[in-house]
Amino acid sequence: MARKATQLYFTDGNECWHWLGQMKSGEAVITRNGKRQSAKKFFYQQHHQVELDASDRLKNTCGHKGCLNPEHHRVRTDADRELTATKQWLFMLKSSLEKKEQTPQQIASLTTNIRNRAFPLLQTNDVGLIRGIVKCFQLARIYASAAQTTWLNEQMRWLISKEHTIQKNVHSYFNRHN
Ligand SMILES: [Zn+2]
Numbered sequence: 001m002a003r004k005a006t007q008l009y010f011t012d013g014n015e016c017w018h019w020l021g022q023m024k025s026g027e028a029v030i031t032r033n034g035k036r037q038s039a040k041k042f043f044y045q046q047h048h049q050v051e052l053d054a055s056d057r058l059k060n061t062c063g064h065k066g067c068l069n070p071e072h073h074r075v076r077t078d079a080d081r082e083l084t085a086t087k088q089w090l091f092m093l094k095s096s097l098e099k100k101e102q103t104p105q106q107i108a109s110l111t112t113n114i115r116n117r118a119f120p121l122l123q124t125n126d127v128g129l130i131r132g133i134v135k136c137f138q139l140a141r142i143y144a145s146a147a148q149t150t151w152l153n154e155q156m157r158w159l160i161s162k163e164h165t166i167q168k169n170v171h172s173y174f175n176r177h178n
Pocket of ligand 1: 014015016017062063064067068069072
């Protein structure tokens with residue numbers, strides 16, 4: 001059965017746009033004026049009346065992979081890139097803590113580095129970042145001095161309650177909108 005050529009997507013209860021058109025390398029693409037381009041960027045530019053550079057990337061904000069609704073995206077910023085890089089860095093720290101025994105001096109510099117680099121990004125309320133820090137702190141406790149352990153426990157308690165608050169807010173958001 002042929003579907004209407006004009007229907008490029010359908011919407012669901014969250015106002016997410018599900019693509020029905022052409023795909024290329026896993027990405028929705030649209031051809032306009034003989035030029036094939038990212039459908040996500042095309043809709044975003046049209047809706048927000050902006051021109052994006054080729055290097056601009058869009059960040060999804062609704063949590064639904066593949067959604068194309070321009071209201072559910074924003075342009076990726078340097079802060080987004082820093083957040084991603086920091087989460088990768090925390091993952092590396094975790095791996096090195098798993099592999100190698102640490103001295104309390106090394107734990108001291110590790111916690112200082114995490115405080116300086118990762119703590120300022122906690123304002124983004126990114127759950128992945130919180131989990132990354134908690135995992136490092138859990139492993140750090142194995143090698144920590146008594147004073148360090150007390151500090152690490154306090155931080156973990158605070159971080160985990162922060163994570164719960166964020167998840168509760170996400171949960172009530174979806175209850176209100178469904
Ligand atoms: Zn969406």
